[in-house]
Amino acid sequence: MDGTHYKLMIPGPIEMDPAVLAEMGKPLRAHYGPEWARFYHETVALMKRVMLAERARVFLVAGPGTAAIEMALGGIVGDGKKVLVTTNGFFGDRLVQIARAYTPHVILLEIPWGEPLDPQQLDDALKRDPEIRAVALVHCETSTGVLNPLKELAEVCRRHDVLCVVDAVSSLGGAELRFDEWGLGAVASATQKGLECPPGLAPVAFSPEAWEVVEGTRAQQWYLSPKTWARYEEEWGEWHPHPTTMPSGLMNALHLSLTRILEEGLEARWARHERVARALRRGLEALGFSSVACEERFASPTVTAMRTPEGVEAGAVMRFLKDELGVLIGGGLGALKGKAIRVGHMGPTARMGEIVSLLYGVEEALRKMGRDVGPGQALRALNGS
Ligand SMILES: Cc1ncc(COP(=O)(O)O)c(C=O)c1O
Numbered sequence: 001m002d003g004t005h006y007k008l009m010i011p012g013p014i015e016m017d018p019a020v021l022a023e024m025g026k027p028l029r030a031h032y033g034p035e036w037a038r039f040y041h042e043t044v045a046l047m048k049r050v051m052l053a054e055r056a057r058v059f060l061v062a063g064p065g066t067a068a069i070e071m072a073l074g075g076i077v078g079d080g081k082k083v084l085v086t087t088n089g090f091f092g093d094r095l096v097q098i099a100r101a102y103t104p105h106v107i108l109l110e111i112p113w114g115e116p117l118d119p120q121q122l123d124d125a126l127k128r129d130p131e132i133r134a135v136a137l138v139h140c141e142t143s144t145g146v147l148n149p150l151k152e153l154a155e156v157c158r159r160h161d162v163l164c165v166v167d168a169v170s171s172l173g174g175a176e177l178r179f180d181e182w183g184l185g186a187v188a189s190a191t192q193k194g195l196e197c198p199p200g201l202a203p204v205a206f207s208p209e210a211w212e213v214v215e216g217t218r219a220q221q222w223y224l225s226p227k228t229w230a231r232y233e234e235e236w237g238e239w240h241p242h243p244t245t246m247p248s249g250l251m252n253a254l255h256l257s258l259t260r261i262l263e264e265g266l267e268a269r270w271a272r273h274e275r276v277a278r279a280l281r282r283g284l285e286a287l288g289f290s291s292v293a294c295e296e297r298f299a300s301p302t303v304t305a306m307r308t309p310e311g312v313e314a315g316a317v318m319r320f321l322k323d324e325l326g327v328l329i330g331g332g333l334g335a336l337k338g339k340a341i342r343v344g345h346m347g348p349t350a351r352m353g354e355i356v357s358l359l360y361g362v363e364e365a366l367r368k369m370g371r372d373v374g375p376g377q378a379l380r381a382l383n384g385s
Contacts, residue, residue, distance in 0.1 A: 006322060009358065010330040011142045011170060011303045011344035013192035013199050017260075020197060023252035031248050032240040040241050043251060046258035047203050050195070050266070051172065051187060053179035056205040059229045060254070062247050065169035065190030067224060068202035069098055072165050072186040073136060075206070075214045075226040078102045081133040083165075084109060084125055086117050086153075090143035090333045095136050095167060102220060107132060113144050113334070116298040119152040126160040133213070134163040134185065140171035143333040145305035145342065146293045147175055154182045163210050169193060172203075173261055174273040174302035174346045185210040191250070194273075194302055196257040196347035200250045257347075273301035276350045279382050280304050280343060283359040286381035287366060287373060288312075292340055302350075305332070305342045312369065314341050320365035327358060356382070 008015045030036060044058050051058070061067050073095075077083045082105040085096045099106045109125050111117055117137055126132055135157050140147050150166065157164035163185030168177055172187070173194025179187055186206050192199035206214060206226060219225035223243065232243045261269060281291055281304060288309030293299040308314050314331050315338060321327045332340030345355065359378040366373045 004326070006326050006328045007349070008328055009343050009345065009349050009354070010328050011193070011342050012190075012346070014196065014344055014346045015348045016198060017196060017257075017348050020253050020257045020260075023256050024198065024249040026249065026252055029248045031246040034239055036248070037237065037239050037241050039255070040246070040251065043255045043258065046255065046262065048205075050258055050261055051177065051179045051203070051205055052181065052266070053187070053205045055180050056207055057211050057226075057230065058203060058205045059226065059233075059242070060251070061202040061204060061224070061229070062200065062244065063202045064199060065167070065188060065202050066098070068188030068190065068204035069095065069167055069169075070221070071202075071204050071224045071226055072188045072206070073099055074102045074221050074224055075217060075219065076134050076163060076165060076186060076210060077217075078220040079218045080105060081217075082107065082129070082131045083134045083136055084129070084132045085136045086111065086122060086125075087138070088115055088117055088144065088146060088148070089113050089138065089141035091138045091141055091167060091169070095138060099136055113336070114146065114292045114294045116146055116294075117148040117153055119149060119156045122153055123156045123159070126156065126162060132162055134165050136165040136167070138167040139177065140168070140175060140300045140302055142170040142303050142342070143305070143336070144292045145300045145303045146298050147171065147300040149298070150177065150184075151182050154184055157185070158183045163213060170303055171300070174270070174350065175300065176270045179205055179207070183207070191254055191257075193344070194346045195254070196261065197254045198250060200247050201254055270301065273345065273350045276345050276352060276355055277301045277304055279352060280345065280355050280358070281306070282381045283355065283378035284362065286378045287359075287362060289341075292336065302346050303342060303344050305336070305340050307336070307340045309366075309371070312366065312371070314338050316369060317341055317362060317365045320368060321358070321361045324364065325357065325361040327361060329358075
């Protein structure tokens with residue numbers, strides 16, 4: 001490492017606002033005591049507002065997003081219940097693996113990469129098998145940039161009286177998500193993406209209906225059992241409302257980033273992310289890229305995945321952006337390796353200025369490869385986008 005800072009436009013972690021980062025450098029505080037307990041509860045209350053989850057039981061677990069996913073899935077199906085996992089990408093496939101670690105009864109509903117999860121197919125699958133107790137799915141599939149129609153999928157789950165367990169790692173904070181209103185069972189996320197905070201904390205929320213199921217489920221975990229976290233919250237709530245040491249510097253950062261998210265306003269924020277994502281798609285399309293998401297209405301506001309033009313190697317575009325612009329973007333996963341780029345635009349980089357400079361870089365990269373790209377070709381496509 002030579003200490004060079006590359007701007008992070010990978011699909012997470014994302015570029016940090018310096019004020020949020022500075023919170024991590026404050027003198028370390030203890031993770032217990034009455035002031036700390038108040039601070040923890042206040043941060044949980046902010047998280048509930050960001051999730052629109054006033055009815056939910058929310059914990060801020062120290063760990064990556066996967067810890068929250070394991071806590072949600074393990075807590076609900078960990079005693080061997082039947083769970084249906086519907087997947088349309090790398091992170092949906094990961095959910096399958098996690099589910100299988102907790103129960104032998106995992107039913108798959110696979111949808112091709114690039115297409116959205118289908119409420120009708122979910123309905124049919126749930127009709128076929130009334131023993132399914134939960135559905136697990138990814139909201140924003142980070143491998144394809146598809147934002148799955150969560151509201152409609154959750155509605156199907158509700159009709160069948162089945163809990164909807166959601167991986168919202170790359171959507172929360174940047175894409176519309178209404179926990180209470182949409183009747184979600186559990187939501188798991190991470191701090192390093194739309195929540196604009198460094199990696200290391202994993203928020204997880206359970207609806208009252210999901211919590212009833214958690215209480216009746218024999219836990220297979222200790223640290224990652226929601227029941228352990230609830231017990232500490234109940235018994236030690238006034239001074240140490242979680243089972244273990246907490247990364248207190250990260251909690252400072254999260255408190256500030258959540259406060260700022262709420263100050264911006266959730267709807268304004270979702271609209272900002274959508275505007276920027278649309279502009280990026282228009283600009284890249286003007287350069288011959290094509291969206292991995294099969295339809296515009298399913299393209300994510302937080303992560304964009306685009307196939308490169310015929311004959312253009314994704315790695316070459318990525319290298320040019322890194323070396324010449326100091327910007328890191330992601331590459332394709334699975335069958336898209338070498339054939340697609342993935343750009344994270346969340347928080348501070350979900351700004352038109354960032355998109356304009358990225359598009360300028362991609363234009364330059366293509367010209368260097370001998371492609372016939374006129375100056376401003378991508379930028380002109382932004383007019384009216
Ligand atoms: C949709 C989705 N799920 C899960 C994860 C895993 O998150 P973590 O690495 O924080 O465990 C990611 C990370 O990129 C993701 O995008």
